[in-house]
Amino acid sequence: MAISTLCVFCGSSPGHDPVHGTAARALGGALTDAGIDLVYGGGHVGLMGMVADAVLAGGGRVTGVIPQALHDLEVAHHGLTTLHVVGSMHERKAMMADLSDGFIAMPGGIGTFEELFEMWTWGQLGYHRKPVGLLNVGGFYDRLVGFIDDVVDAGFLRAAHRSMLMVEEDPAALVARMQAYEPPVIEKWIGREQR
Template sequence: MKRIAVYCGSSSGRTALYENESTKLGKALAERDIELIYGGGAVGMMGITANAALSAGGRVTGVMPKMLQEREIAHPMLTELIIVDSMHERKSKMADLADAFLILPGGAGTMEEFFEVFTWAQLGIHKKSIGILNVEDYYDPLLNMLDHMVREGFLHESYMAMLQIGTESGKLIDTMQQYDPPSLQRYINEPEEY
């Protein structure tokens, strides 16, 4: 695994715990010689993660649509900043560049990005690892909702094995590197369960 796309908030959250975990993640990626692929912003958890990776000698590639260059404040010190035309192109480019996906706390945009790559995994569009860094139980409500989907028959239980969940960034990355995607062959004709 050479590159991980990190999805996270363009704000820093309510407590310093989120900032601390963003810093730890950036350092952990650099220490493992894994390039950070992210949204290209200089602010919030995006900027904190990028700064930590850069400070530790890591490579960082940002992908940002023209319309957000000023709003999200494009990071000026990245290894590479790729400017694209739209949000769709941004997500597509990040997914193409990445060998895996890691979700930090964030808002609606982070959730959209998570559900897109999770759905693509269920459909067999990719077989890349998806990690969720559950900082201070932030994602407990989401994980409970996914379990509810399984119980109610809208999400196949085997798809939960596509998600690696952890509370410590270094250990989560190491777990993600060992990911062996589940076989989808028997579920391919069950579109209602993706």
């Protein structure tokens, strides 16, 4: 699959463990090495700022999308290639999705989780056929991945839909998998009925 832009969801905090910042910078380097531009939430703080700065330092292009309210709190990154200021979080996610050929979630909080699951759900429902990846830095997402597998075992998530979420610990390996991604053939379904 041709990938020219990837959207990265991640924390507006750096977290307590410096391994997360190291991974953010490594992901930025992996993107520029692959010739892939970054789309992200437009902030200069936390892991968001680190991955953006790493892409910029490597000569890559970075597009940020930030709601006006967060822009007004002075958390916007003003050194980006392009910065879009939108009216709401809903507009932000829709624009980020439109501008991106795939999605990666790094460690983060509930906003990162919500963005990851929404993009994965949109793929499950056939609204897009773009890859969705989880960068599992230092085992951060181990328990979540285990829970997701439990959801499959419990019959609430199909194995084909589970396979849509790629999980890797190494940024370059995840980027490479996303570049090689072939969307699975998944039957259309509504509720419990196969169509």
